Amino acid sequence: MSDNKMNDNMNDNSAKHNNSVSLQYSARHVAIEVITNILLQQGSLSTQLARYQNEVASEHLPMLKELCFGVCRQYPKLNSIALHLLAHPFEEKDTDLYAALLLGLYQLTYMNTPDHAAVHETVEACRLLKKDWATKLMNAVLRRYQREVDEIEVALGSMPSVEYNQPKWLLKRFNKHWPEQLERIVDASNMHPPMCLRVNQSQVSRETYQILLKEQGIDSTAGTFSPSSLYLEKAVRVTELPHFGMGYVSVQDEAAQLSAHILAPKAGDKILDACAAPGGKTGHLLEVADGIRLTAVELEPWRMEKIESNLDRLGYSNDATLLCADASDLDAWWDGEHFDKILLDVPCTATGVIRRNPDIKINRKPADIDDLVVVQQAILDSVWTTLKPGGFMLYVTCSLMPEENEQQIQRFLARQNDAQEILLNTLAPELAIEWGTPVSHGRQLFPTLESHDGFYYCLLQKN
């Protein structure tokens, strides 16, 4: 970390030419752009990082990620501190200065950057942004923070959004729906997520892969719920994972892995993966059973590539039909042949996976819930038409909002009199253990400190 920091001076000298191709900038400079765009609602952390990561030298990429993930993860707290320190909030056109301030505060509070370097580099950032007028202000604000940090902690610490480090509206929702689980949800949502692998059991058993890991000095523990899951003691780069390129493993949360095990594909099944990108569950379905006929539908053209590259690495390039379409627009993609099984992993608020997508703390708004509920309902109703009588549909979200989960299914069951719910842990023997919490329809998994993310599952059968 400190090497990165030393090398990562936020001044013009650190913006250097990568001899032949493009300019490479310091991680802090690029982090300002990424955070600015997120604050301006111009994309998610993952899309912004994908867009900007080539602008830093590869050895500075960990620093860029640390800064960007860190600011998003600590945003409710950092935002309160910044607003407390500023006599007037920055205007929208100066969002880049606000991003620089948040990054400066993050370094002062959470990183072992020497204080003088954090202040100096944040002040220099004003010049790089061609806003020299802000240098004095930035210097004064950060110096005041250094002087008054203890008083500020006390003054702001009793605000629930600061104490819990969650947006106020989201905290209220968590508290309203899950008062008993609130502390656990918040703690798990604020942490660095564990790295969980899905072992491709069509190539290697979980036990054998654990030995392969051990031989590389990587310690792991088998997950309790998904028979293909392994938790790493410490995150590593995927390139360090034995035979990653040959598809022996994928990185996937344990709760997400339950989808394929619940849907239990069998040879000959015609299966629809209705909202497929980046293809994590598409690949898993193919791993679980040979000889399935799989169709994967995804709305976003740019996300299709991710499904393709995932399947390619797993060796399944020719084993699924990939369609880029709106799953709710059947005329656009359905040929009229019914499916035996459907995996419907709908777009959702992702409130169960905040630790993996901490920009949710900045970007997500209460109105998103209502908007997403409408989208989910449209996909649910359309895709249901494509299911065979007797067929199964697994409805999945990574949300903790009942509106998207049990309430969505309640309304669906009221509309569709040919649909019935199947109790989930009565299925396969490996799923018979207690997992998740039964709710009025389906099962809710809450994110946990030790293991999986927050997910919701409901299995439906067509009469």
Ligand SMILES: C[S@@+](CC[C@H](N)C(=O)[O-])C[C@H]1O[C@@H](n2cnc3c(N)ncnc32)[C@H](O)[C@@H]1O
């Ligand atoms: C939760 S993600 C799916 C994750 C995926 N199943 C996996 O395991 O890797 C939801 C996906 O649905 C896509 N999507 C959103 N609206 C859609 C629609 N109307 N039709 C098809 N896909 C849609 C999004 O672009 C996103 O890729």
